[in-house]
Amino acid sequence: MPDLLTTTQLSRRFGGTAVVLPIDLRLEQGDILGLLGPNGAGKSTILRMLSGDLAPSGGEINICGEDLLERPIQAKRFIGYLPERPPLHRDQTVDEFLWDCAHLHGLNRGQAREASAQTKRRCSLEQSGRRLIGRLSKGYQQRLGLAQAIIHNPRVIILDEPTDGLDPAQIRQVRELIQELAQQRGVILSSHILPEIEASCNRVTILQQGQGVYSGEITPPDQTCYRVALEQEQALQEITALTAVAAAEQLHTDSYRITLETGCQPSDLARQIVAMGWGLVELKAERISLEQLYIQATTGGLS
Amino acid sequence: MIPYLAWMEWRRLMRTPLAWGILGIGMCLLSWQFLATLEIFNGMQPSSRSLGLSHHLGLQLYGLASVLILITTPILTIRSFSEAFRNGSYTLLSSAPLSNFTILCGKFLGILIYQLLFTLIPLLLCLSLTIGTQLDHGLLLAASLGLFLLSGGFTAIGLYFSTLNENPGIAAAGSYGLLLLISLLDQTTDGGSFIHWLAWPSHFLDLQLGLVRISDLAYFLLLMIFFLGLALYRLDKRRSG
Numbered sequence: 188m189p190d191l192l193t194t195t196q197l198s199r200r201f202g203g204t205a206v207v208l209p210i211d212l213r214l215e216q217g218d219i220l221g222l223l224g225p226n227g228a229g230k231s232t233i234l235r236m237l238s239g240d241l242a243p244s245g246g247e248i249n250i251c252g253e254d255l256l257e258r259p260i261q262a263k264r265f266i267g268y269l270p271e272r273p274p275l276h277r278d279q280t281v282d283e284f285l286w287d288c289a290h291l292h293g294l295n296r297g298q299a300r301e302a303s304a305q306t307k308r309r310c311s312l313e314q315s316g317r318r319l320i321g322r323l324s325k326g327y328q329q330r331l332g333l334a335q336a337i338i339h340n341p342r343v344i345i346l347d348e349p350t351d352g353l354d355p356a357q358i359r360q361v362r363e364l365i366q367e368l369a370q371q372r373g374v375i376l377s378s379h380i381l382p383e384i385e386a387s388c389n390r391v392t393i394l395q396q397g398q399g400v401y402s403g404e405i406t407p408p409d410q411t412c413y414r415v416a417l418e419q420e421q422a423l424q425e426i427t428a429l430t431a432v433a434a435a436e437q438l439h440t441d442s443y444r445i446t447l448e449t450g451c452q453p454s455d456l457a458r459q460i461v462a463m464g465w466g467l468v469e470l471k472a473e474r475i476s477l478e479q480l481y482i483q484a485t486t487g488g489l490s
Numbered sequence: 491m492i493p494y495l496a497w498m499e500w501r502r503l504m505r506t507p508l509a510w511g512i513l514g515i516g517m518c519l520l521s522w523q524f525l526a527t528l529e530i531f532n533g534m535q536p537s538s539r540s541l542g543l544s545h546h547l548g549l550q551l552y553g554l555a556s557v558l559i560l561i562t563t564p565i566l567t568i569r570s571f572s573e574a575f576r577n578g579s580y581t582l583l584s585s586a587p588l589s590n591f592t593i594l595c596g597k598f599l600g601i602l603i604y605q606l607l608f609t610l611i612p613l614l615l616c617l618s619l620t621i622g623t624q625l626d627h628g629l630l631l632a633a634s635l636g637l638f639l640l641s642g643g644f645t646a647i648g649l650y651f652s653t654l655n656e657n658p659g660i661a662a663a664g665s666y667g668l669l670l671l672i673s674l675l676d677q678t679t680d681g682g683s684f685i686h687w688l689a690w691p692s693h694f695l696d697l698q699l700g701l702v703r704i705s706d707l708a709y710f711l712l713l714m715i716f717f718l719g720l721a722l723y724r725l726d727k728r729r730s731g
Contacts, residue, residue, distance in 0.1 A: 238585040242730040263587040270585075272578035278505045290494050291586040335582065 189252070190215055191265075191343050191373040192237065197246035199232050206232050209246060210399045212392060214343065214373040219365060221384035221405075222377040223481060224394030230377035231271050233394075234347045237375065238268035251342055264293070267341035271348055273332025277321035281312055281331060284320060285338055292339035302338050309364055310334040325352040333361065337368060344368060346376040350383060362387050385477045393484040401484040405477055412473040413453055416442040418466030429463075431456040444473060491588060495596020500603045503566065509604060512562045516555075517611055523554045524615045543619075544626035548698040551612045552633040556694055559608065559641045560673065564665035566604065567648025570597045571725075572661040590725040594718060598649060605641035609634055629700030636697025636706075640690060643713035644669060650717040653724040 192214040199207040207229040214220050222230045235241040237248060239259050248255040253262035276284055285306060289299035307313050310330045315323065320331065329352045336344060349365070350358045365374055365387055378384050384391055385405065393401040411433075419441065426435045426443060431451040436444045447456060453470060460467045503509045527550040531543050541549075574580035583593050613634045619625055651664040676689035686692070690713075693706040 238581075240581055240584045240729070260587045260589060263585065266585065268581070268585040270578060270581045274579045274582035274585075276502060276579055276582075277577075278502060287498050288582065290498075291491075291583070291588065293491075293587065 190249075191218075191251055192375070193249045194237070195247045195249075197233070197236060197248060198244050199229075199236060199241070200244045206397050207236075207243075208398045210392075212375075212399075212402075214375060216342075216371070216373055217369055218390060219369045219374045219376065219388045221388035221391045222375065222394060223381065223384045223391055224377075224379065225485065226379055227396075228379075228394040229397040230379075230394055231347055232397075234268070234345050234375065234377055235270070237343075238266055238270070238345050239263050240268070240270070264339075265342045266345060267336035267339065267343070268345045269332045269336040269347060269349060271351075273328055274335070275320050275328060275331060278319070280317050280319055281307070281323075282316040284331070285334060288335040288338050294339060302340070306334045306338045309337070309367075311360060326354060326357050329353055330357070330361075333364070342372050344372055344374045346374065348378055349376055350378075350380075358383075381478055381481060391477070391480075393481060395485045401480060411447045411449070413445050413447065413456065414438070414442060414469065414471050414473050415445050415456070415460070415467070416469035417460070418468055421465055425463075429456070429459045431459050442469070491592050492595045492599065495588075495593065496599035496603065499570070499597050499600025503569070503600065503604055506569075508565065512566070513608065513611075516558050516562070516608055519558065520551060520555060520611050520615060523551050524612070527551060528619075542626060543623065544616075544629045545699065547612075547616050548629055548633045548700065551615065552637055552698050555609075555612045555637055556640055559605070559637065559644055560669050562608075563605075563641065563644040564648045564651070564662045564669070566601055567645060567652045567665065568658040568661045569652075570601065570649055571652040571721075572655055572658045575656040576658065584729070590722055590729075594649070594722055594725060598645060598718060601645050601649075602642055605645060606638060609638045609641065612637070626700065632700045632702050633698050635702070636694050636710075639697075639707065639710035640694055643690065643710050643717075646714040646717035646721070650721040650724065653721045653728070 190213055192212070194210065194212045196209040196211065197207065198205065198209045210233070212220070212233075222233060224230055232241065236243045237250075237255075239255055239262070242256070248262075250262040251265045253265070255262040276287075279287070282303065285303045286299055289302050294302055307316060310333055312327070312330060312334060315327060315331075320328065323331065329349070333346070333349060336346065344365075346365070350361050353361060365376070368374060376384075376387065388405055390403065391401070391405050392399050423435055423437055423443075426432055426445065431448055432445055433448045434446040438444055445456065447453070453472070457467060457470055460470075524547070527546050528543075531539070531546050571580065574583075613630060616625060616630050647668055648665045651661045651668070652658075654664060655661045672689055673691060674689070676686050676692050680686060687709070690709075693709045696703055696706050
């Protein structure tokens with residue numbers, strides 16, 4: 188499958204300071220690539236360069252076969268971009284704004300009407316068409332920002348903190364929308380919120396001070412690892428003696444991190460703990476893979 | 491795409507109370523000046539009238555209109571880039587498949603449509619007199635053309651300063667500084683010098699008196715091209731920042 192977006196040794200300096208060190212990124216159809224890193228790691232700068240808003244200091248950006256730096260107008264046809272601050276005209280209504288956005292991307296009147304209706308449906312803005320953008324709540328403005336990024340049906344969607352300012356129900360909607368969009372396209376999104384990346388993306392690039400410190404697939408959460416809380420403290424040897432337990436580690440006085448023996452289910456573990464009469468208070472899967480990756484990467488444990 | 495952008499800019503401008511306020515206040519002030527000019531002209535002895543009514547209107551009414559355009563243009567142009575940079579809405583254009591040239595021309599023409607409306611106010615006031623008297627239509631059209639070209643030049647200067655800074659206040663101050671400078675350049679210099687030529691009032695005066703000279707038209711066109719060129723350079727530089 189041809190790549191939708193590739194960067195080669197992409198870098199950016201502001202004055203004498205290197206904000207993004209040479210980085211290679213690749214996006215295929217169906218990919219949701221997450222840029223993860225602490226604030227100031229260079230995520231937004233990378234996304235601004237990919238959208239054509241900012242020229243890189245070095246390197247190349249290729250979008251659907253077009254060089255963004257050599258042929259920016261042709262390449263930008265394939266891009267939809269939601270920057271950190273949604274680019275909205277506060278004095279327009281939602282309908283007027285989307286109409287303008289569609290025309291700016293070269294859609295004709297008929298296409299614009301259809302695209303506007305479809306995008307409003309996708310972003311749950313059907314009821315807000317006549318409302319003034321300046322009067323919308325932050326969540327609605329964020330959704331409208333997303334709407335302007337996808338209205339022209341771009342093949343590459345670039346989203347900078349797409350769920351910022353949304354409530355939990357809206358975050359879920361946006362995640363589902365991103366999954367739906369990614370089936371026919373490629374999505375790059377940035378976040379400093381780990382669960383956000385874990386829930387949405389299939390690949391991640393971790394950034395630290397402008398440097399890509401890790402890039403690869405997000406490993407599925409390690410489902411052999413569980414957190415167990417008991418009514419009373421038990422000796423670690425007794426716990427490891429259970430047949431379902433491969434290894435155990437004490438976290439607090441009465442809680443443990445337990446790795447299951449291969450082939451064992453959490454129900455086996457629960458049954459054995461109950462059989463011992465230890466009083467099982469809590470048993471939950473530990474989702475630590477990306478977190479561990481992130482901590483290791485940003486503290487220099489990975490290269 | 492340039493016509494759509496121009497229409498978009500104009501439509502958004504007409505959404506602001508500012509645009510209507512300027513048109514309304516301009517209408518009041520120009521009407522006052524119009525009536526005052528008529529009053530003075532009527533009070534003159536026919537023997538002491540060295541110039542016709544059209545000349546008086548060209549000088550007094552269009553003179554005030556040019557000052558009003560000087561005052562209002564920077565306020566209109568700071569919205570186009572400076573404020574859009576500041577509130578992040580410029581990204582909508584910069585990430586769309588549009589060249590900087592297209593964006594700049596669209597915004598320039600959008601404001602020019604508005605300036606055309608403003609230019610029509612003194613013309614319509616003068617034409618209201620055609621019921622009772624004979625006017626020099628050529629002179630009034632020349633003065634209107636001059637006012638329109640002047641507003642084009644001022645708009646280009648305003649847009650250039652708008653691209654310079656994300657702070658609208660500084661952008662406006664810069665525009666006012668330059669506009670006042672080129673208004674005063676002919677006060678202290680000799681008639682034939684280049685610096686004297688750079689000042690707009692003498693070029694505008696010819697048109698106010700009904701003289702359409704290629705050199706004056708060229709002055710206003712060069713003013714527009716020069717500052718739009720600088721603005722385009724700034725937009726390109728901004729992307730590579």
